[in-house]
Amino acid sequence: MHNLNSLFKIDRVPSDTHLKRYFRNSRIQSVSTIISKTFSYIQRSKTLEQFEFMKINGQSHYLLATDGSGYFRSEKLVCDCCMIEEHFDENNKMTLKFGHNILAGSIVHPDLKQVIPMCPEPIMRLDGSSKNDSEQTAFRRFLADFKREHPKLKIIFLLDALYANGPIIKLLREYGYEFLIAVKETKSLLFMSVKEGETTGETQFHERVFESGEKVIKTTKMNYRFANNIRLHQDKESPFINFVQVKEVTEWIGKKGKAERLERNFTFITDIAVTKNNIVQLAEGGRTRWKIENETFNTLKNRGYNLEYNYGHGEKNLTHNFIMSMFLAFFVDQIQEISCYTFKKLVEKFKQKSSLWSSLTSAIEWVPLSSWDQFYYLLYYREMPPETG
Structure with missing residues (x-):
């Protein structure tokens, strides 16, 4: 108490x-x-x-x-x-x-x-x-x-993808909100329009390659595809949206000398105009x-x-x-x-939040405390702070 x-x-x-x-x-x-x-x-x-x-x-x-x-x-x-x-x-x-x-x-x-x-x-x-x-x-x-x-x-x-429909998009626009909605690749009008745009030039591309890792070097290739002002569905009431897609391929040599490969695809629709200057950022945002x-x-x-x-x-x-x-x-x-700097250091020290909560609960139950500073000092150093005065 x-x-x-x-x-x-x-x-x-x-x-x-x-x-x-x-x-x-x-x-x-x-x-x-x-x-x-x-x-x-x-x-x-x-x-x-x-x-x-x-x-x-x-x-x-x-x-x-x-x-x-x-x-x-x-x-x-x-x-x-x-x-x-x-x-x-x-x-x-x-x-x-x-x-x-x-x-x-x-x-x-x-x-x-x-x-x-x-x-x-x-x-x-x-x-x-x-x-x-x-x-x-x-x-x-x-x-x-x-x-x-x-x-x-x-x-x-x-x-x-549950929200990739006209009524929800209309509601978001009425409230003045932007969106990045995941969609599944299908044979719908949306994906057919994007494919046709590759011929007309309305669909654009961007590519990025980078390496990561120290002991095991991994090479990642990011292929982006985007288009603007495409109708979501076939009906005339369907909203126009913008399209963002990224295909990520990562390759590396495994421990046993075997070539490894990981491929991931992400597709989103958005209200934000997509350009080569923001396509990478938008794709990263959608994946978040x-x-x-x-x-x-x-x-x-x-x-x-x-x-x-x-x-x-x-x-x-x-x-x-x-x-x-x-x-x-x-x-x-x-x-x-x-x-809070002190709380950050506690999280780093305990690594697992559940361990921090357990120690926090025990300290509150068994040790008389006078301030939060004293409390955090006890948790971090496992001893009471030296008396001053």
């Missing part, structure tokens, strides 16, 4: 029952207000500037990657907000599974390990509806909330979407936050507010890692 007061100014600790009662009846938006206010401080303190991806018309733009993920599944526990899925076994016997999903978004940068998580949007059945919610419907709510909370922030949304999976969801599930742990299913907003609180904790930790 002493440390909670000296470090966090907490006088009383709520019981488990009281905390669950409070979370059950609290609005989900309560946590988003805290994140939004803290994010405003990040903007004022210039911390956000290191995440600037590119300037468009002289204005700083940032990458925001979004994706959906499940965090609770059960065949027995169910609430009014649970998504319901039908599963059939090899004998065609149906089993109902209940669960909760969430749509998350994080500001990312190709050169930074850290991310800035924004307030997530629950994917759930709303107001007693008998129909399941969907990721795209949740994304529409996410967009509306994000625009209201950050009306002047210039964003390039990084999205997967993986950070929402690895640096956000994977971190929350496997590196000490335990996203998929059942903290309490309960009723009303209980499970959603537990998840919102977890995102708030992750948000604070990421901001510390971005802007």
Whole structure:
């Protein structure tokens, strides 16, 4: 209790029952207000500037990657907000599974390990509806909330192929957002138009070759293909978009003298005019979407936050507010890692975040502390700082 007061100014600790009662009846938006206010401080303190991806018309733009993920599944526990899925076994016997999903978004940068998580949007059945919610419907709510909370922030949304459709692109344009949306290579009008453009000159190319590695030298060849103002689909209402594609081939000699080769292809559609001056940057930006999976969801599930742990299913907003609180904790930790020198050194020393959290918890439980400086000194040097005076 002493440390909670000296470090966090907490006088009383709520019981488990009281905390669950409070979370059950609290609005989900309560946590988003805290994140939004803290994010405003990040903007004022210039911390956000290191995440600037590119300037468009002289204005700083940032990458925001979004994706959906499940965090609770059960065949027995169910609430009014649970998504319901039908599963059939090899004998065609149906089993109902209940669960909760969430749509998350994080500001990312190709050169930074850290991310800035924004307030997530629950994917759930709303107001007693008998129909399941969907990721795209949740994304529409996410967009509306994000625009209201950050009306002047210039964003390039990084999205997967689920969002490569006219209604979503129209919505993004209405809100004034740019986008880089991954698409799968098919025999659609889009790819046929790009192929035809190779003959007319409307499709352009760019190439880049570089070497990397010390003991094992790898040669990477990047072949870019791009085109502007192409209709996405065949119908007349389909939007015009710009096309970005990169084919990456890396070759090297393996340990046993065997020639090795790795080929990867990435294709995106965008609202940003593509030129030879920005094609490399745009392709790199589109590929950064993986950070929402690895640096956000994977971190929350496997590196000490335990996203998929059942903290309490309960009723009303209980499970959603537990998840919102977890995102708030992750948000604070990421901001510390971005802007606090001492916290950065702790992360480097412990290497694994889970080890840092374990030591942090033990220190708070067993050692009387008077300040954060003393706390961080203890964690780093494994001893109390020398007394002064």
